[in-house]
Amino acid sequence: MMSAAKTNHKRSAGSSGIILKELVDDSRRFAYLRGMAEREGARTGGFERRVIGAGRHLLFVMLALSAADICAANSLAEAQALFYNGQYAAAAELTETLSLEDGMLAVHELRTSALLFQIRRAIGEPRDKNKAFKECVPCPALMAAFMEELGEGQAAARAILKERPKDEAALFFLGKLDLNYVWLVLGTLGRRTGWNEYWEARHSLDAVLVESPQHLRAAVARAWIDYIVDTKMPWGTGWVLGGGNKKRALAVMQQAANGGDDFYANAEALFGLWDMQVREKNFNAAMVPARRLAELFPENREIARFIAVRSDASKR
Numbered sequence: 001m002m003s004a005a006k007t008n009h010k011r012s013a014g015s016s017g018i019i020l021k022e023l024v025d026d027s028r029r030f031a032y033l034r035g036m037a038e039r040e041g042a043r044t045g046g047f048e049r050r051v052i053g054a055g056r057h058l059l060f061v062m063l064a065l066s067a068a069d070i071c072a073a074n075s076l077a078e079a080q081a082l083f084y085n086g087q088y089a090a091a092a093e094l095t096e097t098l099s100l101e102d103g104m105l106a107v108h109e110l111r112t113s114a115l116l117f118q119i120r121r122a123i124g125e126p127r128d129k130n131k132a133f134k135e136c137v138p139c140p141a142l143m144a145a146f147m148e149e150l151g152e153g154q155a156a157a158r159a160i161l162k163e164r165p166k167d168e169a170a171l172f173f174l175g176k177l178d179l180n181y182v183w184l185v186l187g188t189l190g191r192r193t194g195w196n197e198y199w200e201a202r203h204s205l206d207a208v209l210v211e212s213p214q215h216l217r218a219a220v221a222r223a224w225i226d227y228i229v230d231t232k233m234p235w236g237t238g239w240v241l242g243g244g245n246k247k248r249a250l251a252v253m254q255q256a257a258n259g260g261d262d263f264y265a266n267a268e269a270l271f272g273l274w275d276m277q278v279r280e281k282n283f284n285a286a287m288v289p290a291r292r293l294a295e296l297f298p299e300n301r302e303i304a305r306f307i308a309v310r311s312d313a314s315k316r
């Protein structure tokens with residue numbers, strides 16, 4: 001999927017935050033040294049000039065080292081923007097250029113999401129999903145790419161968890177990867193499989209939320225489990241799957257859509273709230289997140305079409 005050359009010459013976007021934090025810490029240390037020079041009465045300014053020169057050199061080196069990381073982070077953000085604008089093929093293509101080193105589980109998750117939505121869009125919502133998949137020309141290649149990316153991402157996350165069982169990022173992304181598979185096989189393809197991935201996802205996300213109850217994306221993903229189990233599964237099957245709660249899911253999604261400082265985590269919650277309200281046929285309520293999403297992602301045709309249709313319906 002990705003050549004070794006592409007992987008080796010870039011570093012993970014996850015490390016960019018570490019390097020930028022080091023820059024801040026170094027600037028604080030520099031300010032401390034400068035204050036020390038003033039307190040010690042370095043009237044000639046020689047000591048201060050040496051500290052300033054060293055600080056500038058350190059800043060130059062750190063900026064050069066972090067350039068690749070910042071580019072990687074920007075590229076991931078660009079892929080996310082394409083995804084939320086409904087340009088799934090372009091988003092998947094861009095993720096292929098990103099590094100898959102340690103700390104880049106986000107790439108696996110985003111790419112599988114983009115491939116999932118491409119398959120969903122290609123198949124549509126037919127009554128006979130199996131027949132629709134067989135007749136779908138691009139679907140075999142998309143499915144193969146999805147399964148390859150899924151396997152790589154799961155293996156990477158599980159390797160991290162073997163060394164660090166409570167690693168929050170690995171637990172979260174493993175849960176999200178598993179859910180992408182569950183939504184694909186159960187929802188899009190209508191196949192009764194994916195139960196192992198379902199339980200792994202549920203346990204992984206629960207573990208994240210036990211340690212970090214304010215983890216916005218984990219709360220959103222967990223709310224989808226509650227909603228789907230409550231609304232799509234027969235009572236007996238839902239009970240076996242640990243139960244669901246539609247009311248709680250909607251409340252969590254509403255809260256998540258109104259909070260959080262992470263732009264794309266908030267966008268994910270807005271899309272989730274909009275989708276749930278549409279499923280509930282509460283179209284007036286769905287218009288609220290839809291309008292916000294239209295402002296954030298004006299190229300998303302599905303959102304624009306929904307707003308246009310509902311606006312016309314309200315005029316009748």
